[in-house]
Amino acid sequence: MKMNDYFERMKTVLGEDYDRFLETVDKPAYKAIRVNTLKIQPEELLPLLSFAGDQVPFAATGYYVDVEKLGKHPLHHAGAFYVQEPSAMSAVTALHVEPGDKVLDLCAAPGGKSTQIAADLNGTGLLWANEIVRPRAHILLSNIERMGVKNAVVSNMKPDVLCDRLEGFFDKVLVDAPCSGEGMFRKDKEAIYEWSVEHSLSCAERQKAIIHSAAAAVKPGGVMVYSTCTFSPDENEGVVRHFLSEHPEFELIDTGCRFGTPTLEHAIRIYPFHGGEGHFVAKFRKLKGKNYKGKMFTYFEPPREERIEIEKFICDILRNPYFRHYHVIDERILNLPDVELLPDLEGMNILRAGVKLGDFKKNRIEPHHNLATSLTPYDFKQRLIMSCEDIAAARYISGEELEIDNWINGWGVATVNGVTLGLGKAVDGHLKNKYPKGLRTLAWKDLQI
Numbered sequence: 001m002k003m004n005d006y007f008e009r010m011k012t013v014l015g016e017d018y019d020r021f022l023e024t025v026d027k028p029a030y031k032a033i034r035v036n037t038l039k040i041q042p043e044e045l046l047p048l049l050s051f052a053g054d055q056v057p058f059a060a061t062g063y064y065v066d067v068e069k070l071g072k073h074p075l076h077h078a079g080a081f082y083v084q085e086p087s088a089m090s091a092v093t094a095l096h097v098e099p100g101d102k103v104l105d106l107c108a109a110p111g112g113k114s115t116q117i118a119a120d121l122n123g124t125g126l127l128w129a130n131e132i133v134r135p136r137a138h139i140l141l142s143n144i145e146r147m148g149v150k151n152a153v154v155s156n157m158k159p160d161v162l163c164d165r166l167e168g169f170f171d172k173v174l175v176d177a178p179c180s181g182e183g184m185f186r187k188d189k190e191a192i193y194e195w196s197v198e199h200s201l202s203c204a205e206r207q208k209a210i211i212h213s214a215a216a217a218v219k220p221g222g223v224m225v226y227s228t229c230t231f232s233p234d235e236n237e238g239v240v241r242h243f244l245s246e247h248p249e250f251e252l253i254d255t256g257c258r259f260g261t262p263t264l265e266h267a268i269r270i271y272p273f274h275g276g277e278g279h280f281v282a283k284f285r286k287l288k289g290k291n292y293k294g295k296m297f298t299y300f301e302p303p304r305e306e307r308i309e310i311e312k313f314i315c316d317i318l319r320n321p322y323f324r325h326y327h328v329i330d331e332r333i334l335n336l337p338d339v340e341l342l343p344d345l346e347g348m349n350i351l352r353a354g355v356k357l358g359d360f361k362k363n364r365i366e367p368h369h370n371l372a373t374s375l376t377p378y379d380f381k382q383r384l385i386m387s388c389e390d391i392a393a394a395r396y397i398s399g400e401e402l403e404i405d406n407w408i409n410g411w412g413v414a415t416v417n418g419v420t421l422g423l424g425k426a427v428d429g430h431l432k433n434k435y436p437k438g439l440r441t442l443a444w445k446d447l448q449i
């Protein structure tokens with residue numbers, strides 16, 4: 001039986017740790033959140049979340065939680081935290097992102113690791129988050145927006161096409177590869193019945209192709225982290241060995257992580273008995289290769305009339321408007337990431353570069369939700385101040401109109417505990433709800449957390 005094959009293989013892989021592993025098999029899966037330090041600090045957020053417990057060992061801003069359905073919490077809507085499997089936080093910890101880095105996350109949806117990279121960049125440098133599957137790329141974009149990331153490009157491209165085009169461009173590259181997901185078996189108990197050696201081997205072939213493509217995008221002296229959420233040696237050590245044999249310009253280096261079980265000397269394996277569902281992380285340095293020789297982005301300011309219109313719109317809503325690089329594509333108004341760091345984007349399948357501020361409509365500019373998520377409450381002239389406990393916050397998230405005092409007719413932002421949630425437009429003492437329809441959820445209060 002296939003399942004027996006799986007446990008037999010785990011016995012071989014784990015050796016004397018096998019009994020520790022078996023003890024965890026029927027226990028519930030770990031759950032955790034990662035605080036989004038782009039929006040709020042742990043010491044401000046944690047007192048608001050009665051369900052958050054100890055820090056996870058895999059990332060400085062990760063905390064275990066003991067509840068489900070956190071996606072409905074107002075502070076989740078506001079991007080104050082990301083729900084993430086604890087050991088999944090380890091790959092970005094190993095990547096060791098530094099301010100100003102240009103970082104590629106090649107297999108990025110739904111965005112757990114991308115938003116962790118963004119928090120580590122803290123608004124500096126560039127995050128390029130790519131996802132090959134189109135609907136998943138849109139989920140990635142939605143999470144990048146929710147978490148208030150301003151310095152990201154989100155693309156929907158094949159790894160080989162993207163990495164050939166951006167050869168030698170990135171300081172750091174993360175390949176969090178699609179895998180057979182053995183580290184998810186405690187969360188999805190049925191998945192184990194789908195397990196097969198053949199499936200794992202086909203995943204390994206795909207992983208070899210992806211990491212081979214990724215290698216091109218790393219600049220000489222840059223680093224690459226390869227991670228999976230599976231225990232299969234074919235998809236982990238096997239892929240690493242194969243990669244090193246084909247790419248002598250790379251060396252395996254220490255992950256810098258002091259958790260998990262070492263493997264291949266420098267790589268790590270994380271098992272449930274370490275406090276997470278399961279991950280494999282290996283880190284490489286590129287010793288030599290080509291630096292990026294392609295074109296960089298050519299920035300042109302929008303025409304004067306358009307600029308005046310945009311600036312008037314911004315001044316009407318914001319207190320201290322400061323955007324450096326307005327960019328207009330069709331009717332969309334963007335504020336680009338640092339253009340000195342941007343490559344030429346012509347011909348690439350880009351879903352978003354920077355922050356979408358709004359859209360030109362017939363006689364006006366309509367602000368976009370991303371304007372609210374990328375800024376703080378204090379950037380807005382008018383704000384509705386709520387706490388995550390307030391019924392008004394639950395009503396706002398469900399799309400209801402709210403009553404407001406002292407607003408002049410026009411745009412403002414709804415906030416919870418000092419974090420922006422979304423836009424609203426005041427009309428005669430009522431706040432027309434501009435929270436995007438696709439994000440609205442009902443009845444956080446009914447969950448009684």
Ligand SMILES: C[S@@+](CC[C@H](N)C(=O)[O-])C[C@H]1O[C@@H](n2cnc3c(N)ncnc32)[C@H](O)[C@@H]1O
Pocket residue numbers: 088106107108109110111112113114131132133136159176177178179206210
């Ligand atoms: C493990 S998931 C990434 C999870 C993500 N890094 C996170 O932390 O939220 C792997 C991703 O690779 C994508 N993928 C599937 N086939 C691929 C391929 N051939 N090349 C690149 N990515 C692929 C999947 O759609 C999936 O979103």
